[in-house]
Amino acid sequence: MLFPNVDVRLEAVEFTADVLVVVAAACGPPPRCPVCRARARRVHSCYERCLAERPLSGQKLLVRLRVRRFFCDRSGCQRRTFVEQVSGLSERYRRSSLGLRTWLRQVAVELGGRAGERLCRHMHLTAGRTQLLELLDPPPVPERAPRVLGVDEFAFRRGRTYGTILVDVEAGRVVDVLPDRTSETFAAWLREHPGAEIICRDRASAYTRAIKEAAPHAVEVADRWHLLQNLAAAVEKTCHQHRACLRKRVDEVTSRTRDPAADAAPSPRTTADADHRPDPAPPR
Structure with a gap:
């Protein structure tokens, strides 16, 4: 089943080259008013919502869900009408299903914004880095500061x-x-x-x-990071200030460690030429 344990009635399935569209209608019992919690009795009207769902077989899935708007008959309630929400599928003011929202939240928790956006692109999910970061819930702030x-x-x-x-x-x-x-x-x-x-x-x-x-x-x-950063900056500044002294010292050490015998030794090419030189003619 496409929507298990969800109060919807599947009406049609439309195939296109880019997206799979499922047409469904809410068929659950009348809901309660979100303000006064009174059970609705009268239907005001119906309209269609478009919800992005999790991909199916690697193809984008869009749910066109027809929902009902109800009257609130309680005279003291400030809410005159309200729209039903399908439990396990939709929530107020959202253009994605609860299942897709759970997927995207897990991607944001594990990868963050930019990396999560790249993964969603490979998974055929439409989600930007800002949308992913908005799904993260801020951690509770403790009453006392840590030690x-x-x-x-x-x-x-x-x-x-x-x-x-x-x-x-x-x-x-x-x-x-x-x-x-x-x-x-x-x-x-x-x-x-x-x-x-x-x-x-x-x-x-x-x-x-x-x-x-x-x-x-x-x-x-x-903290350790700033100590290392300050130490590295101080060493770099000192090296720049004494660049000439350091270069002079390097030249002195290089000339002192040079082997004098290496300068006096004949080059390999000269030795090779001497080996192939013809012998002098014998005296007559």
């Missing part, structure tokens, strides 16, 4: 908009994402989520002010 809190900035849009990412260093997971990288926002978060004993940060002064203001008891440390 070792990592803080760093990142770019929503490089050169224009930046935010702050907070990480539980011991657990290796993201705790929260702040909309900017200002000290006021970070300080407000620290006040609302106490408990950080060690805070790993970069050398930005904004985070330092926030820590001294909202969590003065916390120990500030530089």
Whole structure:
């Protein structure tokens, strides 16, 4: 069956070169009003929805679903009419089925935006990277900050908009994402989520002010990545400043280690010519 355990009636199947269209109609019992939860009794009208479904045998599948709009007869309810939703197939304001939405969410969880978009293209699924990322549910923010809190900035849009990412260093997971990288926002978060004993940060002064203001008891440390980055930058700068001295030293070491006997030894070509030189004529 195409739709197992779903209250729909299959009416027609249309084949085209690019897509397989299934025409169906909802046939379940009258639903309840989403506001007052009263059971509907009267049908207002019918209309057709188009839902993208999971591919079938490598071909795109589109469901043209006819649903009913019902009256809400309860006088105190603010909702006059509402549209039924087919359990297990459709949901309000969505143009894709629940099954397809589950597929896309798993792709977004495992691969993210761009890689997930490339995989969906091979699977004959129409989904962009932004659509995939919108399917991800934000993790719950704990009431208390982790014992070792990592803080760093990142770019929503490089050169224009930046935010702050907070990480539980011991657990290796993201705790929260702040909309900017200002000290006021970070300080407000620290006040609302106490408990950080060690805070790993970069050398930005904004985070330092926030820590001294909202969590003065916390120990500030530089994380390993920024230490290595700063060390590499310092070494590169020193090498550029003393480039002439380094080149001179290399030349001295090269000339000192050169073998004098190698310069005096005849070349292979000269030796070969001597071996093939004719013998001198004997004296008469």
